[in-house]
Amino acid sequence: xxxxxxxxxxxxxxxxxxxxxxxxxxxxxxxxxxxxxxxxxxxxxxxxxxxxxxxxxxxxxxx
Numbered sequence: 554x555x556x557x558x559x560x561x562x563x564x565x566x567x568x569x570x571x572x573x574x575x576x577x578x579x580x581x582x583x584x585x586x587x588x589x590x591x592x593x594x595x596x597x598x599x600x601x602x603x604x605x606x607x608x609x610x611x612x613x614x615x616x
Contacts, residue, residue: 557607564600567593 571593578590 557604557611560600560604560607564597564604567597567600571597 571590574589574593578587
């Protein structure tokens with residue numbers, strides 16, 4: 554598997570965890586706390602930046 558594929562899989566898993574945390578916060582009256590939402594949002598941001606750097610690196614190599 555390429556590095557971009559692994560990053561995208563991790564991003565998808567983190568997105569699902571983020572949505573789960575928001576669901577718990579809204580419908581289960583605060584179970585899990587806001588910390589998990591913040592942490593998963595930070596991880597999503599980090600993974601997205603990594604993916605975009607890899608994609609830009611790949612685009613520069615093909616030109």
